[in-house]
Amino acid sequence: MEKAESHFTKRAEKYNHSSNWVVDQKLIQMIFDLAEVNENSLVLDLACGTGLIANAFHGRVKKVTGLDISSDMVKYADGCMDEIIFSPIEKMPFDDNSFDACVCRQGLQFAELDKAIPEIHRVLKPGGITVLCHLTAYNEIDKDLAFQIQELRNPARRNYLMPDDILNALKKQGLREAENIEYITEESVNKWIDNGAIANERMEKIRNLYRSSNEKFREIHKIKFTGDDILDSMLLVIAKAKK
Numbered sequence: 001m002e003k004a005e006s007h008f009t010k011r012a013e014k015y016n017h018s019s020n021w022v023v024d025q026k027l028i029q030m031i032f033d034l035a036e037v038n039e040n041s042l043v044l045d046l047a048c049g050t051g052l053i054a055n056a057f058h059g060r061v062k063k064v065t066g067l068d069i070s071s072d073m074v075k076y077a078d079g080c081m082d083e084i085i086f087s088p089i090e091k092m093p094f095d096d097n098s099f100d101a102c103v104c105r106q107g108l109q110f111a112e113l114d115k116a117i118p119e120i121h122r123v124l125k126p127g128g129i130t131v132l133c134h135l136t137a138y139n140e141i142d143k144d145l146a147f148q149i150q151e152l153r154n155p156a157r158r159n160y161l162m163p164d165d166i167l168n169a170l171k172k173q174g175l176r177e178a179e180n181i182e183y184i185t186e187e188s189v190n191k192w193i194d195n196g197a198i199a200n201e202r203m204e205k206i207r208n209l210y211r212s213s214n215e216k217f218r219e220i221h222k223i224k225f226t227g228d229d230i231l232d233s234m235l236l237v238i239a240k241a242k243k
Helices: 004-017 025-035 052-057 113-123 143-153 165-173 189-193 200-211 215-220
Strands: 042-046 063-068 083-086 099-105 124-136 176-188 224-226 229-242
Touching: 025 052, 025 099, 025 124, 025 176, 025 229, 042 052, 052 063, 052 099, 099 113, 113 124, 113 165, 124 165, 143 200, 165 176, 165 229, 176 189, 189 200, 189 229, 200 229
Parallel strands: 042 063, 042 099, 063 083, 099 124
Antiparallel strands: 124 229, 176 229, 224 229
C-alpha cells in the first residue's frame, strides 16, 4: 500500500479539478449547515487538503484550524483557514475538548479508524458536532467492484466504506444523535481517475472494469457510456453526530 503523504504529493496540483464533488458548492454548504456553527465556534477541518471545506467556514466562525499530513496539498489552501497543523488524524496535538465542530470530507479512508474516531471524540467539546463525508459503496451488490475500482484509483486507501461504517464507529465511540445523509454525485470517470497519482495502466484497468461491469452494478450506479467517457453516479454519505 502506498503511503498517503506520497500519494497526495502526486495529486496536489490536480486535486481541485479531480472530481465534481471537490468543488460542489451544494455539498460544501451541506457540510457547513450540518456543523451548526456560529461566529464564536472553533472548527477543525481534518485532512483539510487544498482548503475548500475550511474556506466555507473561514470568516464565519471564530477560528478554523486545518489538519493535514501533506504540505504539497496545503500550499494550495492559502487564505482558507486561520491555522494549519501537520499531523496524522490518529494522534492530534490538541487538548481534550478543544473544538465546537470537527469536519472531514474524504479523509478517513486513509486513516486508521479505530484510532481516528476516538481522537475526534476526544478533541470535540461536550455538545460539539462532527460531520464526516465519505465515498461509499451502495450495498452488498456493488461493493466488490466499487472497492476494486477504488483501490486502483487510490493505492494509499486503508478503508473501503459501506454506508453505515462511519456512523457505527461514531455510535460505538459514544457520540449521540448520529445520523446519515446520502448525497449522489455524478462523476466523469475520465476526470476522476486522472488524478496525477496513478499510471495510465491503472486508469485503463478502471475503464475496463466499468466496460465489463454487470447489469446490476450499472443499474445501481446509473452508468452512462458517453463518447470516450463513462459517467458514474457515486454515493457520498455524510455522518453527523454530537458529543
